[in-house]
Amino acid sequence: MLKLFLKAVSLCAILTLVFTSFAMATPPETQNSLQKVFIFGKVIDTHKEPVAQAKIKIFINGNPYHVETPGKSKEHLLTEEDGSFYLTLDIPNKEFSESKISLIIEKSAYKKTKISFTHSDFAQKDNKYFVQTEVILKRTLNPAFWIATIVFLLAYILISFELLHRTLAAMLGAAIMLAISYTIGTFNPDYHIISYESAIKAIDMNVIFLLMGMMIIIGILKNTGIFQWCAYKCYQLSRGKVFLLSIIFMSFTAITSAFLDNVTTMLLLTPVTVEIALALGINPLSLLIPEILASNIGGTATLIGDPPNIMIGSYAKLTFLQFVENLAPVCLISLLMLFVYNRFVFQSEYNKSKIDNVEAFIEKLRQEYQITDKTLLTFGLLIMGIVILMFVLHGVLHMEVSIAALFGASILFAYSAVTKKVDIAHLVEKDIEWLTLLFFMFLFILVGAVESVGLLDMVADEVLRLSHDNLTVAISLILWVSAIMSAFIDNIPFTATMLPIVAYLTKVIPGAESGVLWWALALGACLGGNGTMIGASANVVTLGIAEAMGYRTTFFGFMKIATPITILTIIICNIWLLLFY
Structure with a gap:
């Protein structure tokens, strides 16, 4: 009876080993493993100029997707100075084939834009999926536009007709725009006029x-x-x-x-x-x-x-x-x-x-x-x-x-x-x-x-x-x-x-x-x-x-x-x- 029991245990062990080996040998496509998906492209405006620091949010079947970056998880990414972006997504195989991936791109003074991709939009190479896109953002007349325009025109009037020293007028206008961007604009993006980094970059x-x-x-x-x-x-x-x-x-x-x-x-x-x-x-x-x-x-x-x-x-x-x-x-x-x-x-x-x-x-x-x-x-x-x-040679010297x-x-x-x-x-x-x-x-x-x-x-x-x-x-x-x-x-x-x-x-x-x-x-x-x-x-x-x-x-x-x-x-x-x- 004991021998019979030991034979049964041995048989179960062998069968478990076989099934485990079979599972390990099964191709990734048959498992619920993660699929690497790459989305890259450029965000531009209607004048074909790059849009830097545009916010990109990712949704899969309507659910927010958080991008893992070193040290933390982000709910959005920002475009580079040349308007480019590069996204790497890890999506379960089974889910990817049936998923609708959506990107929502937004920035103050631009209309919020949404683009979507399905499995058929991607090109496959070495078991990885790629798609390239170009997103055109259209302008919108939000509160930031009107505030910036009014402040600029007032500063212009003060400068042109010498109602205030031109340096003081320009300083006052720039300071007001930055202050609004980092107070009201912090809580409502529609009031964000210009970032500090962009302001510094604007100085020639x-x-x-x-x-x-x-x-x-x-x-x-x-x-x-x-x-x-x-x-x-x-x-x-x-x-x-x-x-x-x-x-x-x-x-x-x-x-x-x-x-x-x-x-x-x-x-x-x-x-x-x-x-x-x-x-x-x-x-x-x-x-x-x-x-x-x-x-x-x-x-x-x-x-x-x-x-x-x-x-x-x-x-x-x-x-x-x-x-x-x-x-x-x-x-x-x-x-x-x-x-x-x-x-x-x-x-x-x-x-x-x-x-x-x-x-x-x-x-x-x-x-x-x-x-x-x-x-x-x-x-x-x-x-x-x-x-x-x-001066004469600076073009030749690239100086x-x-x-x-x-x-x-x-x-x-x-x-x-x-x-x-x-x-x-x-x-x-x-x-x-x-x-x-x-x-x-x-x-x-x-x-x-x-x-x-x-x-x-x-x-x-x-x-x-x-x-x-x-x-x-x-x-x-x-x-x-x-x-x-x-x-x-x-x-x-x-x-x-x-x-x-x-x-x-x-x-x-x-x-x-x-x-x-x-x-x-x-x-x-x-x-x-x-x-x-x-x-x-x-x-x-x-x-x-x-x-x-x-x-x-x-x-x-x-x-x-x-x-x-x-x-x-x-x-x-x-x-x-x-x-x-």
Whole structure:
């Protein structure tokens, strides 16, 4: 009986071993094991631009699926900076073949979008399943859109009409948008305007560092007396002929403004010009206004001449030589037109000149306006030459222009510190315009915020609709709108607003890939600033100094002189762009 029992136990053990071995040998498809499923793709907007930080939630048959990540389980994932995403799901085999996998993609200022997949949508390889997709998110006008738009417009009004210091206005607008995003927006995503990370990324440090570097270089060079000496040389060349003097002044101002900041150029030349005009017995404004117009024309010719060009070049990755090749010729024609126009407007004033002994006056200027530090000037001009050479070659070197400016500034700064030729503390405090740099930084955040909520997309779509995909219409529209807007409001915030719009139009309008719309924006924004006394920073600075010295002009008095030549130069630019592009 015992033997029989032992045989039965042995038989059961053998059968258990057999069945276990059979189960282990059974293919994975017959078991309830986990199946690897991969879903990857990209989230873009209606302009084909990537949507970063979009939230992706996963559902299987309507039930939330939590993605396992190192250390924790997440109920959603975020898209990368380029809009891409990559999901790895572990789904039981049996369930996968009958499952409906859904992705819900959402982000503030976009409509919530849902896409679904079934087993048949996947491609199989090595017992793994893959699917690739592209998700297009459409914009929606949520509370974040309206709040950002209102704050932006209010900041714009404060800046343009100088109701508040422009740096404070930009800072206030940026701070309000960020504060709303991280208070109300934390509890309700519809109120989230822009993230802190996106705000920081929106700041174009290439522009900031370029401006800082050039401010340092100019701040050191002005201590040599070079600008005053140049003014004396201009009068010496004219030999007392005032109209010729005005042409020389305009030429010098235009050339200097092409390579240095035109605001600094006018800041240094204005007092000298006023002094020479008074000695000649003429109204200083008859020389200053042509200089203002010339400074804006000259600043348009190069990448570093005017802040709008700096912003355009950095955003569109355009080189110094591209600016010179495409803008310098038409700027030269505009400058020649200004010479002719100036003859008709101010010749009667120039005829009032009362210098009897020209040679004695030249000698007086020579004694008064001398180079004060030849060693510093020589070294400074050498560094400036190297910096300009680096500007010219930066496209070949694949180097940002800010690197060239910072390199030259640091070398010149170090030399001045070691030789004690310049008061370093004074230069840092006074010559680096920190308020201007901060203004640019907060302005970039403001524009980044309204771009994030979709306002700029709407404007771009409207411009595209008005142009009917016609390049000729688009060129004229951007040129004239930029010129008119820049005449009455600060061209810097206007240019910052237009950058993403022009970038989109360049992609979608046939023929615009040549970059012609960038040149239309540059010409309109820079030359349009000549239209009124508040149209460009150089205008405000120069006329402010003149008024402080007792020579004031009214808003409409300046317009009467400046608006006709502004319209003429814009017409010339329009013809130029249509003929050669």
